[in-house]
Amino acid sequence: MTVKIQVKFFAQLAIQTGCRSCTLEVPNNFYQAIEVIGARFNLPAKEKLGTYYSILINGKGYSYGLADNYELKDEDILAFVPILSGG
Amino acid sequence: MLTVNEKLCTGCRICEQVCSMEHHREFNAGLSRIKIASKWPEEEKVIICRQCKAQSCIKACSQGALTFNGFVVLDKDRCDSCGKCLEVCPFGFNLKDKENKPLFCDTCQGNYQCVNWCPSKAIRKGGE
Amino acid sequence: MQWFGYAGKLLYVNLSNGNYEVKELAPEQAKKYLGGKGLAASILYDCLQPGQDPLGPENLLVFATGPLTGTLAPTSSRMIVATKSPLTGLWLDSNAGGFLGRELKFAGYDALIVEGKSLEPVYILIEDDRVELRPANNLWGKDTFETHQTLKELHGTDYRVAAIGQAGERMDKLAAIISEARAFGRGGAGAVMGSKNLKAIVVRGTRGINIADYQKFVDYVKEAFNEVAIHPDTGGGRNHYGTSVIYSFINEAGVHPVENFRKGKFTGTDTINEEVLRSKYYKKDKACSSCPIACSKLTKVDEGKYQGKFTEGPEYEDVWSFGAQCGNTDLGAVIYAEYLCDAYGLDATSVGNVVGFAMECFEQGALTQEEIGYPLRFGDTEAMIKTVEAICQGQGIGKLLAQGVRYASEQIGKGSEKWAMHVKGMELPAYDPRGAFGMGLAYATSDRGGCHLRSWPIAQEVLAANRMDPFSVEFKAEFVKSEQDLIAVIDSLGLCLFATFALSLKQIVGMLSALTGIQEFNSGEKLMVIGERIYNLTRLFNLREGMAPASDTLPERLLTEQLAEGPAAGQVVPLDIMLKEYYTIRHWDEAGRPLPAKLEELGL
Numbered sequence: 001m002t003v004k005i006q007v008k009f010f011a012q013l014a015i016q017t018g019c020r021s022c023t024l025e026v027p028n029n030f031y032q033a034i035e036v037i038g039a040r041f042n043l044p045a046k047e048k049l050g051t052y053y054s055i056l057i058n059g060k061g062y063s064y065g066l067a068d069n070y071e072l073k074d075e076d077i078l079a080f081v082p083i084l085s086g087g
Numbered sequence: 088m089l090t091v092n093e094k095l096c097t098g099c100r101i102c103e104q105v106c107s108m109e110h111h112r113e114f115n116a117g118l119s120r121i122k123i124a125s126k127w128p129e130e131e132k133v134i135i136c137r138q139c140k141a142q143s144c145i146k147a148c149s150q151g152a153l154t155f156n157g158f159v160v161l162d163k164d165r166c167d168s169c170g171k172c173l174e175v176c177p178f179g180f181n182l183k184d185k186e187n188k189p190l191f192c193d194t195c196q197g198n199y200q201c202v203n204w205c206p207s208k209a210i211r212k213g214g215e
Numbered sequence: 216m217q218w219f220g221y222a223g224k225l226l227y228v229n230l231s232n233g234n235y236e237v238k239e240l241a242p243e244q245a246k247k248y249l250g251g252k253g254l255a256a257s258i259l260y261d262c263l264q265p266g267q268d269p270l271g272p273e274n275l276l277v278f279a280t281g282p283l284t285g286t287l288a289p290t291s292s293r294m295i296v297a298t299k300s301p302l303t304g305l306w307l308d309s310n311a312g313g314f315l316g317r318e319l320k321f322a323g324y325d326a327l328i329v330e331g332k333s334l335e336p337v338y339i340l341i342e343d344d345r346v347e348l349r350p351a352n353n354l355w356g357k358d359t360f361e362t363h364q365t366l367k368e369l370h371g372t373d374y375r376v377a378a379i380g381q382a383g384e385r386m387d388k389l390a391a392i393i394s395e396a397r398a399f400g401r402g403g404a405g406a407v408m409g410s411k412n413l414k415a416i417v418v419r420g421t422r423g424i425n426i427a428d429y430q431k432f433v434d435y436v437k438e439a440f441n442e443v444a445i446h447p448d449t450g451g452g453r454n455h456y457g458t459s460v461i462y463s464f465i466n467e468a469g470v471h472p473v474e475n476f477r478k479g480k481f482t483g484t485d486t487i488n489e490e491v492l493r494s495k496y497y498k499k500d501k502a503c504s505s506c507p508i509a510c511s512k513l514t515k516v517d518e519g520k521y522q523g524k525f526t527e528g529p530e531y532e533d534v535w536s537f538g539a540q541c542g543n544t545d546l547g548a549v550i551y552a553e554y555l556c557d558a559y560g561l562d563a564t565s566v567g568n569v570v571g572f573a574m575e576c577f578e579q580g581a582l583t584q585e586e587i588g589y590p591l592r593f594g595d596t597e598a599m600i601k602t603v604e605a606i607c608q609g610q611g612i613g614k615l616l617a618q619g620v621r622y623a624s625e626q627i628g629k630g631s632e633k634w635a636m637h638v639k640g641m642e643l644p645a646y647d648p649r650g651a652f653g654m655g656l657a658y659a660t661s662d663r664g665g666c667h668l669r670s671w672p673i674a675q676e677v678l679a680a681n682r683m684d685p686f687s688v689e690f691k692a693e694f695v696k697s698e699q700d701l702i703a704v705i706d707s708l709g710l711c712l713f714a715t716f717a718l719s720l721k722q723i724v725g726m727l728s729a730l731t732g733i734q735e736f737n738s739g740e741k742l743m744v745i746g747e748r749i750y751n752l753t754r755l756f757n758l759r760e761g762m763a764p765a766s767d768t769l770p771e772r773l774l775t776e777q778l779a780e781g782p783a784a785g786q787v788v789p790l791d792i793m794l795k796e797y798y799t800i801r802h803w804d805e806a807g808r809p810l811p812a813k814l815e816e817l818g819l
Contacts, residue, residue: 008467010463010464010467011451011452011455011456011460011461011463011464011489012447012451012452012455012456012460014490015455020490052447053447054678054679054682056464056467056468058782059467059468059469059480059781059782060468060782061468061676061677061682061685079464079467081464081467081678082447082448082451082452083446083447083448083678083679084447084448084452084453084460084461084464084674084678085448085449085453085674085678085679085713085716094499095500097499097500097501097502097506097509097511098501098502099502099503099504099505099506099507099509100314100504100505101287101505101506101507104286104287104505105287107423108287108426108433111423112426112429113423113424113425113426114285114286114287114423114424114426115321115421115422115423115424116317116321117321117421118423124372125372126372130499204440206440206444206507206509207500207509
C-alpha cells in the first residue's frame with residue numbers, strides 16, 4: 001500500500017538533493033519509504049540515518065524507538081535534516 | 088610558486104599561526120612569513136612572497152643578499168635592511184622582522200604548511 | 216614561572232587615577248579556574264564588593280582570555296568580558312570571537328581588568344608593555360564603525376579595537392561592546408564601559424605564545440582540525456549557511472517563537488530562511504582567529520530601501536528577533552536592523568525581543584499610538600525599523616525600550632509584565648521551551664539570565680538523531696547540569712562553543728595539556744570539576760548580590776499558556792519538577808543555595 005506524503009529537505013540536504021519540498025507517493029511502511037526516498041534523491045538514506053541526518057515526522061522527532069512496522073499516513077510531512085548542533 | 092585567491096580567504100589567519108609555529112615553535116604573528124591584512128568589511132589581502140618569476144627583489148638588492156633556489160633565499164649577514172627588495176615587489180609583499188630584514192617564504196622545506204592548513208584553499212601551490 | 220599557553224600576567228588599569236599595574240597570574244588560580252570565564256569569576260568574586268551599582272565606578276570590567284586563546288587550536292579566538300550586569304544586576308559574562316583576545320595575549324596579558332571611572336572620555340591603548348590612557352573626547356558620540364576607523368587610521372590596521380557606540384555612552388542596559396565585526400552582546404557590558412567613560416580599548420602585541428609539548432600539541436590540533444572538517448555540522452551546514460543553518464528546521468519543529476512567544480511556527484518563511492539569506496544577501500565567508508568553520512557570513516543588501524547596509528550575520532538569533540518575533544518577513548530589514556545595532560552598539564537579540572514586546576503592548580492597549588508616535592503592530596516592518604532606530608538614537612519610546620523588557624514593563628505597567636519575555640531581566644532568545652522542555656530548565660538556571668549559551672538541550676531534544684523526548688522531564692536536569700559545567704570549561708579555555716559539536720572533551724584535554732604542560736588539566740574529569748566549580752562560583756556571586764531563589768523561573772506565558780498549534784500544541788513547560796531535580800543533582804538546597812559539603816568538595 002502506498003501513501004502520498006510531503007518530503008522536505010533542510011540546509012545542505014536541500015542543496016544535495018536539489019529539492020526543498022515535494023509531494024511523493026511512497027510505501028506506507030516508514031523504513032521502506034525512506035529507502036525509496038533515498039534512492040530517488042541519491043541519498044544513502046538508511047545507512048546515514050542518525051550519523052549524517054535525522055528525520056522529523058510532522059515536526060516531531062523520529063527516534064530509534066519507532067516500530068519496524070510504523071505506518072505513514074496520507075499528508076504526513078517527512079523532514080530530512082542534516083545533523084546540526086546549534087545556533 | 089604560490090597562487091592566492093583572496094576571494095576565498097576568510098581571514099582566519101590559521102596560516103599566520105602555522106607559519107610561526109613551524110619556524111619558531113611558538114604562536115607569534117609578527118614572526119610569520121605570511122600575513123592577512125584586512126580592512127573590514129572589504130576583502131582580505133594575503134601578503135606572502137609568491138616566489139614569482141619576475142624576481143624584482145633579487146635584482147633590486149645592492150648587497151647581493153638574495154638568491155633564488157626554488158624560493159628567495161636571504162643571506163642575513165649581507166642584508167643591510169635597506170628595504171629596496173620589498174619596495175619593488177609587484178605583489179606588495181612587505182613583511183619584515185624586528186631587524187627590518189625581509190621575511191621571505193622558505194616553503195617549509197617544500198612542505199608549504201600554510202597551503203596544507205588553509206581551510207578555504209585560498210592559497211595553493213602553483214599548478215594545483 | 217615559565218608559562219605555556221598562558222601569558223602569565225594580568226593587567227589592572229584604574230581609570231579614576233590613570234594608573235596601571237601588572238600582576239603575575241598565580242599558578243594556583245590558573246589551575247583552579249583555567250582562565251577566561253573562570254578566571255574572571257574568581258577576580259570579580261574576590262574584588263567586587265557586593266551590592267555595588269553596576270553603573271557606578273566601583274564595578275569592574277574584566278576582559279579575559281583562556282589558555283588556548285590565540286593558538287592554533289581550532290576556534291581558539293574567544294575572549295570573555297565579565298562584570299556585574301546593569302540589565303540583570305547579577306553575574307554577566309559575554310563572549311566574543313574575532314581577534315582582540317589573540318592580540319591581548321600577544322601583548323603579554325591573560326586578562327585586562329578595568330577599575331574606576333575616568334572624568335573625561337578616554338580609551339585604553341596597550342602596546343606590549345606600554346599602557347596609556349588617551350583622550351577620547353573626539354570619539355564620544357561616534358558610532359562603532361567610525362570609532363574603529365578613526366582608531367585604526369591613527370594607530371594602524373594591525374591594532375585590534377573594541378568600542379562602544381552611542382548606546383553604551385548613554386548607559387542603555389542593552390548596550391553591547393563591539394570588536395570589529397564581533398560583539399560582546401548580551402547583558403549590557405557596553406553600558407558598564409560607558410559608565411566608566413571608556414570609549415574603546417586598542418591593543419597591539421608582538422610577543423609569542425609558548426607551547427609546552429610541541430609535537431604532541433601539533434598532533435592533537437591536526438586531529439581536531441580533521442574532526443571539525445568532517446563533522447556534518449561544523450564542516451557542512453554551519454560552514455555554508457552560518458548559524459542560520461538551523462532556521463527552517465527549528466521552525467518545522469514548532470519551537471521558533473512567533474510574535475513574542477504567542478505562537479511556535481512562523482508562516483513568513485518563504486522570504487525569510489537560510490536559503491534566501493544565502494542566495495540573495497551572502498557576499499563572503501569570514502572567520503574568527505584560527506577558525507576553520509567560518510560561520511560568519513558577510514551579507515549585504517544590494518537594492519531597495521536598505522541598499523548598501525551590511526553585517527556579519529545576521530545570526531540565527533537575530534533573524535528570529537527581527538523576523539518572527541516582530542512578524543517581519545523582509546530579510547533586508549533584518550540586515551538593516553542588525554547593522555544599526557552594530558553601529559550604535561546594542562544587543563540585537565534583546566533589541567528584537569523588546570520591539571516584539573512593545574508590539575504586543577500596543578496591540579493589547581498598554582502602549583498607545585500617542586505614546587509611541589505611530590501604530591506598532593506585529594508584521595509592520597516599517598514600524599519595526601522605526602522602533603529600532605528610536606532605540607538606537609535614544610529617542611521617544613526607544614529611550615525606555617533600550618533598558619530591556621523587564622524595566623520597560625515595570626514602567627509601562629497595565630499587566631505588561633506578563634508579556635516581558637525574560638529570565639532574571641535578560642531577554643529570551645529564539646527557542647520556545649514549550650516544544651523542548653529541557654530548554655526551559657536551561658533558561659531558568661542560566662547564570663546570566665535568559666540565554667541559550669549555558670546549556671542547549673534543544674540540540675538533543677529536537678536536532679540530534681538520537682533524541683531525548685522533548686516533552687519529557689526525564690534526564691533533563693542531569694543533561695543541563697553537565698552541559699553547563701562543560702560550557703563553563705569551554706568559555707574558560709578560549710574555545711568557541713561550536714568546537715564542541717565536533718570535538719570530544721578528550722581531544723580538548725589533549726590540546727590543553729600538551730599546550731600548557733599543566734598536570735592538573737590532564738583528564739576530562741578534572742576539567743569537569745573545574746567547570747562545576749566555576750558554575751557554583753557564579754551562583755555564589757548571584758546569591759551574594761541578593762538574587763531571590765524564585766528567580767530561577769520562566770515567564771508566566773511559558774508556564775501556563777499552551778501553544779495552539781504545531782508539534783508542541785497544548786504544551787507548557789513543567790519547570791518545577793525539573794528544577795527540583797536539578798537542585799538535587801547540583802547539591803543545592805531547596806532555595807538553590809549550594810550546600811556546604813558541595814562547596815567544600817569544590818574548594819570554594
